[in-house]
Amino acid sequence: MDKILIKNAVVVNEGTQFKADILLQGNIILKIDKDISDTTAKVIDVEGNYVLPGVIDDQVHFREPGLTHKGNIETESRAAIAGGITSFMEQPNTIPQTTTIKKLEEKFNMASKTSYANYSFLFGGTNDNLEELKKLDRNACSGVKLFLGSSTGNMLVDNEEVIEKIFKNTEMVISAHCEDESTIRENIAKYKGLYGDDIPIKYHPIIRSAEACYLSSSKAIALAKKTGARLHVFHVSTGIETALFRNDIPLEKKKITAEVCLHHLWFSDVDYESKGTLIKWNPAVKTANDRELLWKALLDDRIDVVATDHAPHTLEEKDNVYTKAPSGGPLVQHALPAMLEKCKEGKIPLEKVVEKMCHNPAKLFQITKRGFIREGYFADLVVVNRDDPWKVDKKNIFYKCGWSPFEGATFNSKISHTFVNGHLAYENGIFSEQRNAQRLTFDR
Template sequence: MATTLLYNAEIANEGRRFRGYVLVDGQKIGRVGEGTADGAECMRLKQTADRAVDCGGRLLIPGVIDTHVHFRDPGLTEKGDMATESRAAVAGGVTSVVDMPNTKPATVTCAALGDKIRRAAEVSAANFGFFIGATNDNADELLKADYSRTAGIKLFLGSSTGNMLVDDNNTLEELFASAPALIAVHAEDEATIRAARERLLEECGGSIPVERHPDVRPREACVKATRKAIELARKTGARVHICHLSTAEELQLVSEAKAEGVKVTAETCPQYLLFDRNDFQRAGARIKCNPAIKEPSDRIALLRALQPGGCIDTIATDHAPHLPAQKEGDALTAASGMPMVQFSLRAMLELVASDPQLEGCGPERVVELMCHRPADLFGIKGRGYIREGYWADLVLVDPLGCRTAVSDSEVISRCGWTPLAGMTLPARIEMTMVNGTVVYEAGSDPQSGAAMALEFGTTGEKP
């Protein structure tokens, strides 16, 4: 098998940043070393490797693991599919993705799960895994799923595509008591949302402006559902992961539960760190998502919770593409969701470089939140770290390689737009490697063919 030496790199890994080199031996990492290009060991490896790449002091990190994407395949492929969205992922430095079950048909059976794995194996550019979705009546399917090939169970406490709203209290308690894997929760209370929608329809005369979306899906809905999920975890001992956390109150609930020993973790997304409700005036429905983007104070609280010791465990994107025409309309008719997977790493690197709430953080913290912790929490085997013997999922980044604003024209997702259009994200993804194969280089088209199905542990402990 061919060997590739990446040398003269600024490596960010396991809480450190150092000048060093990585030898890729076939599909895996053969050696990780510290030292300059003229060191004896690096010089020897340059002479023996089949290919040597001078990284020029640029940042080398593990491939990002995005554990929350909607790649729309099957049934919603006019918006995107496993092929198009995974290519967008690797162009953004995301080497592994975990896809959500609210497709058409919904991924709520083992047969549907198998169909998605086979489809991804044919076309995906990024390594892939999937959640199986919970419903009010599919307990048998959840129990017989193979959780070495399945990331966990996705639970919607708010409405979603397909019959996936679980609103029966007995079913919920049974699910939490018997769940054989982590439960990832979309935490919004449906009754609270319904009441808010009816009130605003009357107040606004039948059409609710898109900037009122945070009122249609109010913070109270998030707080109520998150509290319920935590209470069930406390009662049953289930492992619960709160997805796309968006409010300061939820941070407090999660922090208190962790202090009590409840098995709860939390994710947030770049959109809740970059935008607040004031941005609807500029961006309109481009930033409409569920849960809704909230107040400036929530954005600040979420940023602070990314600091070491904060209660946010992972950053994921909730990548959810829609065609531009589907994003037109008011707070009820414009589709909710946005494409984020191509720009999430660049956005997070910019935030740690420039936002005062993240002072003292750097690329090492981004790697912790987007690479290490997703691998740990989901028990993803052999990925998320630059370690000898691990799969060679690597990303080379030039921190100051891009000096122009993001534009819709560079979007690879089928939808063809991004909510980040007009923002300057200085970092540039120079190269993405999946399982030892270069699948993307800046200025070239992303390639498929190297991706693998992710393997998951059963405990969520460090692999």
């Protein structure tokens, strides 16, 4: 098998930084040590730059099948590896929806042919597919997704009896989008009465309010405690919700965990004036105070994971009045650079970024031998130059939709190399024609 020797790395892994060489053989990290020598290996000297585990993004929407004018597995996974994301978990609200085992396996088949990054998919729970969900092997995919608030794809699960049965009948992680639908509908009716369809975007975080988020997430958490279900709350967006989560036990012992997305850590409601519907997400970007409380909960370990909720739409779709502009935006290429920018600002230690974006998704979903730089683990690695400024513009954006909410921003850190299962998949803006992605496996 081919060997690659990464020389002069500063390895960031499991809470520490240390200088080392890393020897890869085939898909695997063979050895981590100082001054490794191997005359049969291809040498890549990273010249003292950081080497991180590949990022695992537990929430993306790559739009295939059925919505491929926005993006597809090939284009968006390609952008992901340019952003240091080597594994992703894609969501079920495609066309058709991933709500049967047959449709789930069809998605795996698609990804096996086109993906640049390692892949898994979430199985969508609905009001009427409980029997199908019961047939799903607990190691078949990354978990179950429930939309407890409406979003793109109209997969709202609002039958409380069914929700409780789903909670009682799966051993897998249940990932939930939590927003209270009745609160949102009342708020939309109120603002449509005032403005019609052209509601000013500044009211988005009031329509999809903190109250709507808290009502839904607190209810889901109460049900998880009642049933013993393993619940993961996606994209927490409010300060008030952070009080619902624990930090007094290690992640491996938590039955209820939480994720925050990059946009809720970066933007606030003041940005609607300049960004408009480009930063329209569900749940909404809220106040600067909410953002600060999310950072606090991330740093003190009440929030366990940082993800993207990458959800591309075309600019033409986004350039609509409020009620017709879809929610979501592309983020996989820029999430890690944005978090590294926060490291540079002193907001978060680099080791903590690695914990939240690499280690914890692997632990939480019990992914086999990924998320860490360890001998015997899959060689998913990212080389980062922390002092190579670059500006986001349309010329260097890889998303199929061709835009980014970060356009015009300058990031000081640049991803120079991305290895996927020991294969150099991306190097300084150039993608390998060979793909070496694998279906994620789980130890449950």
